[in-house]
Amino acid sequence: MRHLSSSRLILGCLLGLLLGASPMQAALPQAPGFLAGQHAKNGIACAECHGKGRPVKVDDNETTVNEGCVRCHGSLKEVGAKAQGHINPHVSHLGDIACTACHGGHRGSWAYCGNCHGFELKIPFPATVMKPAEAAPKPPQPASVRRRERTDVVVIGSGAAGMVAALTAHDAGAKVVVLEKQPITGGNSMLAAGGMNAAATRFQAKKGIKDSVELMVKDTMTGGKNLNELELVKILAEQSAASVEYLTELGADLSDVGRMGGASVDRTHRPQGGKAVGAHIVDVLRANAVKRKLDVRVNSRVVRLLENRQGRITGVLVQGRHRGFYRIDAKAVVLAAGGFSANPERVAHYQPTFQGMTSSNQPGATGDGLDLGAAAGGVLKDMEQIQIHPSIAAGSRILITEAVRGNGAILVNREGKRFVNEITTRDAASKATLAQPGQSAFMVFDEGVRQSLKQIDGYFHLELVKEGATPEALAAAIQVPPQALKETLDRYNQAVAAKADAEFKRPDLPRALTTPKFYAIEVKPGVHYTMGGLKISTRTEVMAKDGKPIPGFFAAGEVTGGVHGANRLGGNSISETITFGRIAGAQAAAAAHAPVKP
The missing domain is CATH 3.90.700.10 (Succinate dehydrogenase/fumarate reductase flavoprotein, catalytic domain)
Known part of the structure; x- marks a missing residue:
């Protein structure tokens, strides 16, 4: 073993622990089995990746580290252009993600693609065991936290519902923080393929397709075996065309129209040529978030919703990958953390006959957002309604x-x-x-x-x-x-x-x-999809057991129940996330601007 000076050992421990290494790995920053060691072997100092600040700090987005990756290796697009092999993970539907989503400095690297794909990918210094965020045990929740921030609105989850809620709240004048537990944004929305259902749009009219809000309501209720909440379905259909226009104004292409199962007419909107809708929309939402300089934080798991003595939600307790525990006080919280299709134990609990089935979902869809909502007093409904x-x-x-x-x-x-x-x-x-x-x-x-x-x-x-x-x-x-x-x-x-x-x-x-x-x-x-979730009002307020909304608490997307009933129609998920995400963002901004009642 190479002898290390005490000062280099301390620095190595600090860098390694910040990057999620074990104490032994942290003590060996130049160990050849990790990228940091390979960099050191090539004469590249720690400061090239971490900057020259003392003490060295790494934010949860690993911004400085990723800037170092790009500075030396080029952008993801540039790396992808140089990559060899049939499968090129640097050019994918995941978009322009951080290098550290896959590559570790002081821990084993692992291919994020491996969460869904079965093909083998060679990666430098692979981890022996792949352990994404949701595979870790539930984090402890400290009794007190000294580090504290304030904002107007916190959005939990960065899929389409969360990003649309954040953009809407921001555009309404609210200061917004988006928290995502995974190392990349996009959630299940990034995997959506078929399209976005909407009735009576200008794109349908251009193609001579006759559709109506009433027909979309009828199809959705029939598909859901009339277990759906009719008032929520009406909102889905009535605002669907406006949601298509909203995305179009943001820069999305939804001009192609096809049909998915259970629809009476062609109403599934997607990019020209029939490209996958989800990755396209997520890229558009990401670009708009960057344009607005939204505060979006990955590797940031919310472990508890905070509330005051009156039962109003007043913020969140966060565990950042590098920052550790801290709290954010907020005037409103939007929960958009998705469902639990990637949690096989929970799926089997509600539907034993589905035990052992594979899942089409990204690895973050484990249902911990539902746990947060239920712990705060929210009512869960239709949890046994799981779609294969x-x-x-x-x-x-x-x-x-x-x-x-x-x-x-x-x-x-x-x-x-x-x-x-x-x-x-x-x-x-x-x-x-x-x-x-x-x-x-x-x-x-x-x-x-x-x-x-x-x-x-x-x-x-x-x-x-x-x-x-x-x-x-x-x-x-x-x-x-x-x-x-x-x-x-x-x-x-x-x-x-x-x-x-x-x-x-x-x-x-x-x-x-x-x-x-x-x-x-x-x-x-x-x-594939969990129709059940938190019960919400038509204003996306999370409902408590007493039938009243929980003040300051809103939810949208797959974390909610009631829109789809016993079965979701293809194309209705993206439509739901955009429409109810917009409502949740507007309501959260309004709550943030409203005077607080004593």
């Missing part, structure tokens, strides 16, 4: 968007036969798929469907697609009876020509499957 999605790529956690079926793909079983209306509701399609041999199905489409939806290219990139020059060749590739698959396609194409699906009553038949090549992706149902 019928098309997660077999052997992975990658969601194959419903828009592929909406654009014409069909589902066939291992006998090469259709077995369900492909654009029925997700619960019905999942149930039908689980009843098939192997509890999986093949999503079959042709070159015409592929060209109609840009995001399908990503499935090829991830090597999830089997192909064949003819239906028979595709059948051989996926090991189903060739003649059966050909006959299935022939019958479906005849239905398209006749504009009537006699077999399964599929209402929308956008195109025949006749253009070579022919493709298939094996899919299985997996846990």
